[in-house]
Amino acid sequence: MDNSFIFFKDLGRAVVVGLFVLFITTVALSFQSRDKIVICAENEKFTILGRFDSSFDVVFYSASTKNLLTCLGRSIPYFERTIDLVFENSSTIKTYLELNSRYKIVKKTDDKILKIETGKIIVGTDSLVLKNKEKVLILSKSPRSPFFVIELLKKNAVEGLIMPETEEIVYKTILKFFDGNNEKIKIIKNGTNYLVNL
Numbered sequence: 140m141d142n143s144f145i146f147f148k149d150l151g152r153a154v155v156v157g158l159f160v161l162f163i164t165t166v167a168l169s170f171q172s173r174d175k176i177v178i179c180a181e182n183e184k185f186t187i188l189g190r191f192d193s194s195f196d197v198v199f200y201s202a203s204t205k206n207l208l209t210c211l212g213r214s215i216p217y218f219e220r221t222i223d224l225v226f227e228n229s230s231t232i233k234t235y236l237e238l239n240s241r242y243k244i245v246k247k248t249d250d251k252i253l254k255i256e257t258g259k260i261i262v263g264t265d266s267l268v269l270k271n272k273e274k275v276l277i278l279s280k281s282p283r284s285p286f287f288v289i290e291l292l293k294k295n296a297v298e299g300l301i302m303p304e305t306e307e308i309v310y311k312t313i314l315k316f317f318d319g320n321n322e323k324i325k326i327i328k329n330g331t332n333y334l335v336n337l
Contacts, residue, residue, distance in 0.1 A: 174259060174337035176269065176277070179210035180327040183281035183303045186234070187267065188214060189260065197224045199262065200279035201234040208241055210332045221245060226262075259337045261295075268295050271337055278302040285312035292316060301325045301333070 177188040184202030188211055191197070196215060201207070215222075222242045225235065238244060261268040267277040274297040281303040282288045289312075292300065300313065304326055317323040327333050 175214070176260075176267070176335040176337065177211065177214040178277065178301065178327055178333040178335070179207055180303050180329055180331055180333070181206060182329065183305075185277070185279050185303060185327070186210070187277065187279070190214060194219070196222045197226070198222055198238065199226050199267065201225065201238065202280070206330060207234065207237055211238075212241075213332065214334070215242075224248070266291060268297060269335065269337065271335075273298040275299040275301060275335070281305045282309055282313075285309045288313050289316050299323050299325070301327065301335075304328055 173193045174191050175189075177190065179186040179188070181202055184200070186201045186207055187199040189197040189199065196219075198211075220242055221244075222238060223245045225238065225244050225247045235244075235247075259270050261270070265279055267279075269275045269277065274295060276291060276295060276297040276299070278288065278291075278301070282305055285308075288300070288302075288309075291297075292313075300317075300323065302324070310324070310326075314321060314324060325333070
């Protein structure tokens with residue numbers, strides 16, 4: 140049998156399988172939650188991606204991290220190469236350049252105080268408040284003072300907390316605010332990512 144025929148036959152099979160995998164991936168992505176928050180943790184700080192209506196991507200509190208593009212790539216489909224908005228108030232130049240190396244950044248802002256509110260998310264300079272089934276506070280970096288955190292919890296009347304790893308004494312003091320219910324506090328460890336569907 141002609142080797143070239145075998146080659147093209149195998150190539151045809153590979154193309155069919157590749158197209159099938161591409162189709163399944165695209166369909167699976169279309170059934171994902173339209174709004175979500177992706178948290179990438181590194182060096183006691185978060186980079187937070189907000190993805191709204193399955194297409195509008197916003198990056199908050201971008202902290203320099205070697206795993207940033209890998210983390211974001213798990214939630215931004217491979218065929219999309221655009222980030223619609225980056226808040227620079229706490230991002231570093233290194234992180235911005237890292238984002239810009241893969242994605243086209245449509246707009247950036249350096250607002251000192253962010254007063255943006257949709258039906259599901261409130262953005263502040265140091266934290267996000269998610270308004271889902273229950274209100275959850277996300278801290279952008281590891282807290283040094285538990286009292287600052289407790290003040291934010293009271294002010295926003297939230298029922299849960301997401302934050303990077305912190306000192307034991309800080310954690311225990313915050314835990315007392317939740318009456319010792321550690322299920323109300325989610326600690327995201329360095330080098331990991333976390334998804335919240337809105």
